[in-house]
Amino acid sequence: MGIQNPHDKFFKEIFGNVEVAEDFFTNYLPQSILNIIDLxxxxxxxxxFINKxxxxxxxxxxxxxxINNTPGYIYFLFEHKSYPSKDIAxxxxxxxxxxxxxxxxxxxxxxxxxxxPLVIYHGTERWKASTALKEMINGYDKLPEDVKAYIPNYEYLLYDISRYTDEEIKGEAQxxxxxxxxxxxxxKSSKGAWDSIDRAIAYLKELEDKQTATEYFETLMRYIFSVDKSLTSSDVSKIVKKIETTYPxxxxxxMTLAEKLREEGLKEGLEKGMEKGLEKGMEKGLEKGLEKGKREERITTAIKLLTKKFGPLPEELKSKILKLDAVTLEVIIDGIFDYESLDDVKKYLG
Known part of the structure; x- marks a missing residue:
């Protein structure tokens, strides 16, 4: 619904609620940490602290x-790429x-x-990166123990919820x-949206405060409609009919959100010359516009990071970067800390 980053909005609307944060701490923090935190x-x-x-x-x-009777902080980092970052520590x-x-x-x-610090991840690939900074430091494990004391190291808590079963997901409805x-x-495919809606209705019926339940349901539906690009206008109509009977x-x-979705999808489609109806307008116009914007941002980021690491880039290399697709650009950005020279980058440039 015009949301530039629906993952960010959904995360902050939910976890920005102190009751939800407390519910998470109670159910997911290790007991040793929970014992010293005053909820x-x-x-x-x-x-x-996320840069642009x-x-x-x-x-x-x-x-x-x-924390242990002293003011402290708990820092949430929510990663919403479809694959994990290697340099998260x-x-x-x-x-x-x-x-x-x-x-x-x-x-x-x-x-x-x-x-x-803790990380919440929900991508398709299994999280394989170490949760300790020392794993990123070359030769750390071979150092004598007394020398390791001089090298910064720490670990973060990881919650790879893409691997959680329904039974492993604990807490209150929200x-x-x-x-x-x-x-x-x-x-999952579009079936994931259907399953999410069915479960949400079941959970929300447990809430006594119907106003809170309805507001939360709207937040959920905005997120699903904004993220799940596999949903067609036919799917939306079916969702509306289903909810009319299961969650009046x-x-x-x-219905209000669906109407806004139709209007915005049609508007985006028309602006991009895709005057072939609602479905084509949403699937082509909106998708291409977002894709182009993301790709241009990745090009800028890749050039900026490589310049910062290796100095001014040759014009020939810049020209090749400008022609790369979004996936290749993401791979280059993600591996920035591993490159020893520009030759390591050139293998992605064809």
Whole structure:
């Protein structure tokens, strides 16, 4: 529904709710951490530490909370690419340093606050990257133990929800709906949307506050309609009819959203010269517009990162980068820390 990054919006709308965050902490944090956290002190922070080059792939949220009777933070990093990043431990370290710098500067602190970092991932590929920074440091494991003490290292908590079964997803209705929906949005076809809606209705019926349930249902449907490009106008009509009978409270919400979807899809299609009806307008016009925008952003990011690492790029190399498809550009960006020279990049340029 005109959402530039529906994953980001869905994540922040759900986890920005203190009750949902507390539900997550209670059900998913290791008991050793839960034992020293005062859940009564959870306080969402407005800060975000994701730079513009990466905001299409990541979202973040920071919560202030008393840890072992001392003010500290829990930092959520939500990765919504379809495959995991290899350098996530390094990225997280940079974000934690930015958090420390911001808090020390604003609050005039003499000591750095505790930060517990965690990553939520829901892509199609299994997460294979190590959760420890040391695995990114060449030769770390071969160092004597007393020398390792001088080398920065830490671990982050990982929640690869793409591998969770329904039984492994715990918590109250809002948290369950979020996890099952983002789990299935990449790993299943349009059936994933149907399954998500069926489960959401079942969970929402458990909520006593019908106003909250309806609002949450609208958030869910906006996310599904925005992300699942396999849904056709016929699918949307079927969803509306199904909800009219199974969840009357949400039928008006879905019909309103469906109408907006039709209008926006048709508008995008017409703007791009795709005047062949609703379905073609949505599937071609909107999809191509978004794809072009993403590709142009990736080109800028790739050139910027390579220039920063190797200095000004040869014009011939720049020209080849400008012709690459979005997938190849993403691969180049993701491997930026592994390249030793521009020759390592040229193998992707054909």
């Amino acid at each position: 009564e002190t959870i306080e969402p922070q407005k800060d975000s 080059d990466l905001e299409e792939s990541f979202s973040d949220l920071l919560f202030k909370v008393n 390094f990225q997280l370290l940079k974000y934690m340093i930015e958090i420390w710098e911001a808090k020390v500067r604003k609050e005039q602190l003499n000591k750095l606050p505790i930060i517990i 948290l369950k709906i979020f996890f099952t929906t983002v789990r299935d949005i990449f790993t 409270e949400g039928s008006e919400v879905v």
